[in-house]
Structure formats: structure tokens, C-alpha cells
Amino acid sequence: MLLRVLGTAAGGGIPQWNCACPSCTGARAHPARRRHHASLAVQATEGRWYIVNATPDIGDQIEGCPPLRPRPGTRRSPVAGLILTDAELDHTLGIARLREAAGLEVLATGAVRDALLNRLGLGTVLGPYTELRWRELPHGQAVPLGQAPGPGPAEPADPAARANPGLPAAPGDDAGWAIAERAGRLATDEADSGLLVEVSAIPVSRKRPRYAVPADSPGPGGKRAAGLGDDGPAETGGASGSTSGGADRRGSEEQGRDGGGWVVALRITDRVSGATALYAPAIATWSAELADAVAEADCVIVDGTFWDEDEPCRAGIGTRTATGMGHLPIVGPGGTAERLSTLHARCLYTHLNNTNPLVDPGAAEHRRLAEWGIEVAADGMVIEL
Numbered sequence: 514m515l516l517r518v519l520g521t522a523a524g525g526g527i528p529q530w531n532c533a534c535p536s537c538t539g540a541r542a543h544p545a546r547r548r549h550h551a552s553l554a555v556q557a558t559e560g561r562w563y564i565v566n567a568t569p570d571i572g573d574q575i576e577g578c579p580p581l582r583p584r585p586g587t588r589r590s591p592v593a594g595l596i597l598t599d600a601e602l603d604h605t606l607g608i609a610r611l612r613e614a615a616g617l618e619v620l621a622t623g624a625v626r627d628a629l630l631n632r633l634g635l636g637t638v639l640g641p642y643t644e645l646r647w648r649e650l651p652h653g654q655a656v657p658l659g660q661a662p663g664p665g666p667a668e669p670a671d672p673a674a675r676a677n678p679g680l681p682a683a684p685g686d687d688a689g690w691a692i693a694e695r696a697g698r699l700a701t702d703e704a705d706s707g708l709l710v711e712v713s714a715i716p717v718s719r720k721r722p723r724y725a726v727p728a729d730s731p732g733p734g735g736k737r738a739a740g741l742g743d744d745g746p747a748e749t750g751g752a753s754g755s756t757s758g759g760a761d762r763r764g765s766e767e768q769g770r771d772g773g774g775w776v777v778a779l780r781i782t783d784r785v786s787g788a789t790a791l792y793a794p795a796i797a798t799w800s801a802e803l804a805d806a807v808a809e810a811d812c813v814i815v816d817g818t819f820w821d822e823d824e825p826c827r828a829g830i831g832t833r834t835a836t837g838m839g840h841l842p843i844v845g846p847g848g849t850a851e852r853l854s855t856l857h858a859r860c861l862y863t864h865l866n867n868t869n870p871l872v873d874p875g876a877a878e879h880r881r882l883a884e885w886g887i888e889v890a891a892d893g894m895v896i897e898l
């Protein structure tokens with residue numbers, strides 16, 4: 514299995530456009546410290562890649578990663594599709610950036626898909642430009658990458674195909690999942706060459722994007738957290754009890770209601786070698802299911818948004834704790850470093866906020882991580898498992 518780290522920053526990136534904190538200022542002075550929004554490319558088969566989360570930086574991230582650049586000719590991209598861990602703007606705005614594709618496969622939970630289509634209006638906006646072919650990412654059930662039939666993004670645009678973009682027209686319409694039913698448009702040669710990698714989802718947070726919090730929702734769900742991209746207040750309380758995630762609309766809504774589908778970790782497995790990577794840029798709850806998946810993984814790339822629980826308050830970006838904002842801290846009670854330090858897997862932190870001291874390569878906190886045997890992921894990193 515081949516993974517490419519395309520970005521490692523939390524919402525806003527580093528530097529963030531409206532921020533002159535020491536981290537952002539340092540990144541402007543030293544370009545090597547710049548970090549794109551957190552994202553990961555997964556090679557499904559030779560020359561066919563999936564990108565985990567479509568960030569506002571996705572254009573630069575594709576250009577900066579040679580295997581993702583287009584093949585000779587016109588509009589022949591190795592980017593086969595997207596896998597979404599949540600519906601946050603920092604992880605989904607890049608979908609619109611890819612509108613030049615003839616079509617794009619998008620793997621997401623029902624809750625994430627519904628938020629993007631019904632709250633953000635993404636299907637309505639992008640329908641005239643491209644075809645989003647949705648595939649459900651059900652809880653705990655592995656989905657092979659590259660399986661879906663349909664026109665790959667490598668093919669030239671087909672105006673006739675766009676006339677019926679296959680998006681659900683109204684609540685209750687399940688057609689959005691029915692991407693396999695596009696008669697006559699079978700899988701590309703690349704997909705036929707073998708389905709080598711599969712992915713499954715593990716719920717890790719009940720946090721909805723702020724735009725998807727119901728207006729009448731009690732509590733601070735809709736309030737702004739100044740200067741922190743998407744990382745507003747979280748609905749914490751555990752990710753357990755999620756549904757089985759069936760492909761029907763009702764299942765999607767249930768996923769959304771109990772929080773099981775709002776934020777997930779991805780378990781990415783090479784079906785040939787058995788190698789497994791666990792990718793989770795946001796973790797609010799360390800459930801038993803997540804612990805099991807982490808224990809079985811060969812490589813763990815997880816939420817390193819905040820160094821400690823009080824960092825958001827200390828930095829003046831909010832009144833809530835790290836956990837309250839949907840991110841377990843690295844150190845302190847409930848911190849993830851201690852858990853990761855017991856693993857044999859290669860462990861890396863990603864999704865670093867610009868308040869995190871680890872953004873400074875000279876920070877003493879790097880030594881503490883090294884003592885635990887944990888790394889900080891870097892943009893451009895290549896991971897082979």
C-alpha cells in the first residue's frame with residue numbers, strides 16, 4: 514500500500530490567511546514550515562488514486578504530488594475519487610475545486626452526504642459542471658476502492674451524461690447511491706486490473722459541521738469560535754451506538770441523528786499484503802472500536818490538532834477545551850500520546866492547528882513525542898506499507 518501525505522494542518526492551514534501568530538509568522542518567514550490542510554492520497558491500483566478529504570488546497574496538493582498529476586493528453590487524471598472523513602468545510606470545499614472532472618466518485622457516510630447535498634447544496638451547485646457519484650461508507654463494512662462502475666474522471670466530458678447527474682432530487686430518493694446503474698458505462702481498465710485496497714469507517718465524533726447544526730439546537734453548537742476554521746464547538750458524548758449504516762435513506766438519517774456518521778476514522782487495508790493504515794484527522798472519543806482498529810494497524814495517522822486540553826482557551830481562539838472542540842489532546846488526561854506509545858505501529862500526528870507548539874520545528878515538545886516513539890507527519894511524506 515502506498516500513501517502520500519498531502520497536508521497536515523487543521524482548519525485555516527499554516528499560515529492562516531488572517532493570522533499573524535508566531536506559528537503563522539514563522540511559516541511566512543520559513544516556507545518549509547508551511548502546511549496545507551490535512552489530506553492523504555491512497556493508491557488504489559497502479560495509476561489510480563483516492564484523496565482523503567477535499568481541502569481548499571486540493572489544487573496545489575495535486576500539483577505538488579507527481580503521481581497525482583494528469584497523464585499525457587487532455588484531462589486524464591489519476592485521481593479516481595474522494596473519501597470523506599466528515600463534512601467540515603475544510604475537508605469538502607475542495608470538491609467544488611474539482612468541478613472540471615467529467616465525474617468524481619465520492620465515498621462518504623450517509624450523514625456526511627446528506628449534509629453536503631441538503632445543507633450545503635453541493636449537488637445543486639455542481640450538477641451543471643460534473644457528476645458526483647456517491648458511494649456509501651457504511652459503518653464497519655469494508656468497501657473496495659475502484660469498484661464502482663461509471664465514467665472515470667480520466668474520460669472526456671460527456672454533456673449527455675451531465676443532463677442526468679444522478680444526484681438525489683429530494684429527500685427519500687435513494688438514487689444518489691445507485692452509481693452502479695449507469696448502463697453502458699462500465700469500469701475503466703484500471704479498475705478492472707484489481708481491487709487491491711479497501712476502506713471502512715469507524716465513528717469517532719458526533720460533531721456536525723456548524724452549517725449543519727439545527728437552528729433550534731440547544732447549546733452553543735452554532736456559535737462561532739474565532740479564527741479556528743471549522744473547529745467550532747463539538748457535540749461530544751461518544752460515538753458508540755451508531756447504526757449498521759445501511760444504504761437506505763432512513764439509515765443515513767439515523768446515522769446523522771445519533772452522531773455515528775458525522776466524523777469517522779478510516780481503516781485502509783491492502784487486501785493482498787494485509788497491511789493496514791488508520792487515518793483519523795479528528796477524534797473526539799477513543800472508543801473501544803477505535804482502540805481495536807488502532808491496535809491492529811501497521812500505521813496510525815491521527816488527530817494532532819491540539820497539544821493539550823487548554824490550548825484553545827490559552828491561545829484565545831475559543832472558550833472550549835480541545836475535547837470540547839472535537840479533538841482529543843495529545844498530552845494530559847485523555848491524551849492520545851500515551852495510548853499510541855504502547856503500540857508497535859508507526860504513529861504520526863496530523864491536522865496540527867497553528868496554535869500547536871509542534872508547528873515550530875524547534876519546540877521542546879518534539880523531544881517528548883520522540884521519547885514516546887511518535888512522529889509528526891509532514892506534507893509530502895511517502896508512506897509505504
Ligand SMILES: [Zn+2]
Pocket residue numbers: 529532533534535536537538867868
Ligand atoms: Zn496563526
